[in-house]
Amino acid sequence: MDKKIRILGIETSCDETAVAIVDSDKNILANELYSQVAEHEEFKGVVPEIAARLHMGKLEGLIETAFKKARLSLVDIDAIAVTAGPGLIGGLIVGLTYAKAMAFSLGKPLIAINHLEAHALTARLTNNIEFPYLLCLVSGGHTQIIDIAEFGRYKILGSTLDDAIGEAFDKVAKMLNLEYPGGPQIEKLAAFGKYSIKFPVPLINQKNCNFSLSGLKTAVRNYITKNKHITKEDVCSSFQHTILHVIQNRLLHAFEIFDQKYGNIHEKTLVVAGGVAANKFLKSNLTGFASSHGYNTIFPPAKLCTDNAAMVAWLGVEKFKKSEFADLKVAPKSKWSLEEV
Ligand code: KG4
Ligand code: ZN
Secondary structure (H helix, E strand, C coil): CCCCCEEEEEECCCCEEEEEEEECCCCEEEEEEEECHHHHHCCCCCCHHHHHHHHHHHHHHHHHHHHHHHCCCHHHCCEEEEEEECCCHHHHHHHHHHHHHHHHHHCCCEEEEEHHHHHHHHHHHHCCCCCCEEEEEECCCCEEEEEEEECCEEEEEEEECCCCHHHHHHHHHHHCCCCCCHHHHHHHHHCCCCCCCCCCCCCCCCCCCCECCHHHHHHHHHHHHHCCCCCHHHHHHHHHHHHHHHHHHHHHHHHHHHHHHHCCCCCEEEEEECHHHHCHHHHHHHHHHHHHCCEEEECCCHHHHCCCCHHHHHHHHHHHHCCCCECCCCCCCCCCCHHHC
16 A cells, blocks of 8 residues: 655645645645735735735744644654745745745655646546546636646646636625625625526627637626616626627637547546636536536535635645656746647
8 A cells, every 4th residue: 555645735826824734645734825805906906916925924834733733743744745836926926935944944845736637636636537628717717718638748728818708706795895805796696686688798709718708898887877766686697698608609619628638438527616616606507508518517626726825735646646846946937838838
């Protein structure tokens, strides 16, 4: 039997300072997170300098708490996995430097993690799935469909040409004077509304997997400004239905590509991840849609789909098994495509 491996994961690429310890049996022994949302709120976006300073201030405490919760001491971990990119360079430097110092002083290997690859493989931590599978990543920052061919080999089938889907939810919510983040608010109101407004479905005639949300956003804005008496519930329901059609239409092409490439593998899996995947209307409809095309659908828990360090530690486990260690000289990369890992 293989020895159980325990990995410490550190994530500081954006505005969440996160630390986790995960073992090779898929146990999440600790998963600590400090969200900096409140500190960036007044600036209406993440301020890189503030983010880096907060990572510096919070990291040590989170690491101490993680070891306490896992009932482990520093010597019990097998390696330190840390996000080395892509992300805000200041934050990456803080996390990577901390991890390097720990690896050097403990005499443990360092593992450099691509943040997007960590998102892409989270479903292997939460479920027992094999390669290949399709990943539909829908969040506030990303909207992509990716062919997760095998470990280390990923092909982006399509991306958004403008806004991310979560961003579109947030912007429409703002037009309706709903609270931020808008996704959950729109979902709530939509439950009481009718799908009565036919907004355009962007790119519907294009045979590819790209997304475009800006036209839909403008259509919603025009509807709101042109009509004096609107029912917010109906706008939310109609917008949400349109988003469903957009995703289904793009997935249709992804299924075609995947089916053609892999023929009839006996189990076809679609993983839907990212903040928007928390939407129950989308979840139930996409599950039914994928099933009618022969795909099982997995929605990893929201807590592991949004930025966290458990995904970083888990990719650390996968890389440890393949002895993919980093040199202490490894540099952070603010840009680092999933296709280049
Ligand atoms: O993955 P995530 O937490 O972080 C970023 O990528 O920033 O995604 C956040 C996004 C926000 O735009 C939020 O409005 C959206 O996910 N979201 C939802 C729902 N819950 C969160 N969108 C639609 N329906 C929801 N229930
Ligand atoms: Zn992320």
